Amino acid sequence: MLPLELEKEYYQALIDRKTEYEGVFFVGVKTTGVFCRPTCPARKPKWENCEFFETAEEALLASFRPCKRCRPLSHPDLVSEIVSVLVDAVEKEPEKRWKDEDLQRFSVDPSTARRQFKKRFGMTFVEYARARRMGLAFRHIRNGHSVIDTQISTGYESSSGFRDAFSSIMGTPPGLQENCNVLKASWMDTRLGPMVAAADDEALYLLEFVQRRGLEREIERLRQKTKSAIIPGSTAIISSLEVELDKYFEGTLTEFKTPVKLLGSPFQKQVWEALQKIPYGETLSYAEMAASLGKPTAYRAVARANGANQIAVILPCHRVINSNGELGGYGGGIPRKKWMIQHERKSLQK
Ligand SMILES: [Zn+2]
Secondary structure: OOOHHHHHHHHHHHHOOOHHHOOOOEEEEOOOOEEEOOOOOOOOOOHHHEEEEOOHHHHHHOOOEEOOOOOOOOEOOEOOHHHHHHHHHHHHOOOOOOOHHHHHHHOOOHHHHHHHHHHHHOOOHHHHHHHHHHHHHHHHHHHHHHHHHHHHHOOOOOOHHHHHHHHHHHOOOOOOOOOOEEEEEEEEEEOOEEEEEEEOOOOEEEEEEOOOOOHHHHHHHHHHHHOEEEEEOOOHHHHHHHHHHHHHHHOOOOOOOOOEOOOOOHHHHHHHHHHOOOOOOOOEEHHHHHHHOOOOOOHHHHHHHHHOOOEOOOOOHHHEEOOOOOOOOOOOOHHHHHHHHHHHHHHHHO
16 A cells, blocks of 8 residues: 555656656556556546556556557567567466466476566566466455355355366365364455465464565465464464454554464574564664574574565564664565554554
8 A cells, every 4th residue: 555645646647657657556447447558548547446556466466457559568669569468368268377387388498588578567478477367366365255244154164166166276275184183264354455374273383465576475484384274264372463453553552462383493593582572663773683582683683584474563573674674575465564554553552
């Protein structure tokens, strides 16, 4: 979510078809489901139907598809044939798990495709296809929500449509054998965008923004580490988390009580435990954190351990910043980090 001021600036640039905003933002049009570049020749959407993104990947993950008229995934002055062929191919089979090998079908050299995609949009072809697939899958889940609620109340845990959509993100769960661990995963809407949570009956294992880079890999690692099947559903832990998250985003909760399970190396766990001691509304630098662990030179390792945190918001890695006051990195995106730091400060002042 971008600041309102910035969205207004982008909307004006969209209306004026300003070429200097090319590549700066993309606009998703809720009524048509497509996303466009600022200079799209099509009729301009109303303000309330626009959603603004700073990268094409974010637009894809929000389940928008590229506009056929302005082709937001092509460079305005140089429409790459390879790119447009591949984007069209993905649109024909968006649910497919595209791999580099598939490029042979189109007589496209994988390294050329990789270079062209990367240069123009900062992601490879495979990453593009994955973002599109996840966006669609998540939309199915979102649309399925009311269906699921009905089915839970009538005794079914989830609809098969929901299950299909979920498996396309989580991978197909292995056959449920005896002694197989099961983690339930649930989707939740927050004011900073959708999040996904995974938990068993005892603890929370994962909480991430759906748009977090590398989420799919993270889920795969979780599955391997815990030797679990991850299936859609809820547990008492997830219900408690939902209540707590709502309160956090309202500004009325400063400390989470939902139990978490830390899966990492001894050093990572040390860092994550230190994270939990940073008070609400305060920040610490990576260097200060390293010093507090008795390893003053290990600030890079501390930053990496922060990046490997799988329980966003609750393990507040958003409260760790650079020594010079800059925000540093954040898997869920810098605007979310900034928002949470300011939100916590403001809530304390109230
Ligand atoms: Zn367009």
